[in-house]
Amino acid sequence: MNPGPEADRVLLAHMRDCLDRILEYTNAERSTFDASRLCKTR
Numbered sequence: 001m002n003p004g005p006e007a008d009r010v011l012l013a014h015m016r017d018c019l020d021r022i023l024e025y026t027n028a029e030r031s032t033f034d035a036s037r038l039c040k041t042r
Contacts, residue, residue: 026032 022033026036
């Protein structure tokens with residue numbers, strides 16, 4: 001069952017928000033991101 005284009009838009013908006021937060025939290029520094037808990041997987 002395909003949820004449709006609206007669900008895709010919601011998911012993409014959420015992903016964009018997450019990326020914006022990563023940039024904000026790390027000041028757009030890759031090394032800061034790599035060293036942070038944001039990058040760690042369980």
